[in-house]
Each structure stands twice: as C-alpha cells, then as structure tokens.
Amino acid sequence: xxxxxxxxxxxxxxxxxxxxxxxxxxxxxxxxxxxxxxxxxxxxxxxxxxxxxxxxxxxxxxxxxxxxxxxxxxxxxxxxxxxxxxxxxxxxxxxxxxxxxxxxxxxxxxxxxxxxxxxxxxxxxxxxxxxxxxxxxxxxxxxxxxxxxxxxxxxxxxxxxxxxxxx
Numbered sequence: 001x002x003x004x005x006x007x008x009x010x011x012x013x014x015x016x017x018x019x020x021x022x023x024x025x026x027x028x029x030x031x032x033x034x035x036x037x038x039x040x041x042x043x044x045x046x047x048x049x050x051x052x053x054x055x056x057x058x059x060x061x062x063x064x065x066x067x068x069x070x071x072x073x074x075x076x077x078x079x080x081x082x083x084x085x086x087x088x089x090x091x092x093x094x095x096x097x098x099x100x101x102x103x104x105x106x107x108x109x110x111x112x113x114x115x116x117x118x119x120x121x122x123x124x125x126x127x128x129x130x131x132x133x134x135x136x137x138x139x140x141x142x143x144x145x146x147x148x149x150x151x152x153x154x155x156x157x158x159x160x161x162x163x164x165x166x167x
Contacts, residue, residue, distance in 0.1 A: 061160035064089050064099070067152050073115035077102065080148070080159055087148060088113060088120070089157060090131055099159045100134050101146035111145065120145065 059081030070076055070091040080087050086102040090113055102110050109124035119137060120129040127139025134145030149162040
C-alpha cells in the first residue's frame with residue numbers, strides 16, 4: 001500500500017503546502033457558520049419588512065390633490081404611505097374619487113388608468129381591474145388591487161390606509 005501511495009504521488013505531484021485536507025470537523029463548522037449567516041440575513045430581511053409594515057400602518061392621512069384639480073376621468077400618481085410606495089388617485093365622476101396601490105397584485109407591475117373603459121390595466125401580463133373597486137376583471141391576478149380610503153375635507157382629497165390595511 002505505501003508503494004502505491006508513492007506511485008500515485010509520483011504520477012500526480014502536489015506541493016506539500018497544498019496537500020492539506022479539510023477535516024469533517026472543519027467542514028461541519030463551515031456549514032454551521034454559513035447556515036447561521038443565511039439565517040441571520042433572513043431574519044434581518046423579515047424584520048425590516050415587518051418594521052416597514054408596522055411603520056406604514058401608523059402613516060397619517062395624506063392630502064393628495066385639490067378636489068377641483070382633477071377633471072372627471074383624470075388621475076394623479078402619488079407616493080403613500082412610504083416614498084417608494086406608488087399609488088394612483090382616480091376621479092370617476094363629479095363626486096367620486098378612489099385610490100389604489102399602483103402595483104398589480106400578480107407580479108407588481110405598475111397599472112395604468114384607462115378612463116374610457118373605467119379600468120386599470122397591467123401592461124405586463126394583460127391584467128385588468130375595475131376602477132370602481134379594484135376587483136380583477138381579467139388576467140392572471142387573483143387578488144384585487146389594494147384600495148386606500150379616500151375622503152374630501154377642506155376641498156382637498158385625502159388618502160389614508162383603509163381599516164383592513166391598518167389591522
């Protein structure tokens with residue numbers, strides 16, 4: 001056996017400083033530390049998401065536009081409750097305003113308003129939502145658009161998280 005090892009070493013020489021192997025203990029330690037790092041990263045991401053969600057639920061109402069600023073069939077884009085949360089305010093008739101999160105519930109593509117059809121359309125996968133209540137009319141989305149509560153006070157249109165979003 002020793003002769004065979006020598007023969008192998010002779011046929012496939014390796015520098016002695018590179019001729020070290022990882023022990024099972026070292027490998028197990030490496031796997032454990034790597035798993036711990038991934039676990040901590042996952043906790044950090046989840047914690048950030050939960051904290052953001054909690055902070056958003058505490059968001060005060062936002063004055064989006066003057067009531068007479070939008071024509072019937074018009075819309076305005078705004079950010080609420082956080083600067084990176086895109087929303088859309090629609091004026092459906094003289095007295096009716098509605099607001100939704102602008103992200104399609106399928107894959108979060110931005111939806112656009114089609115006043116003639118009174119629909120919000122997702123150009124990515126041909127999804128369509130009713131402008132009145134955000135329900136799915138067609139396409140791959142399964143859930144309606146997230147609706148914001150809208151009120152008119154002091155001739156301004158205010159948007160805030162709806163009661164179910166605050167829960």
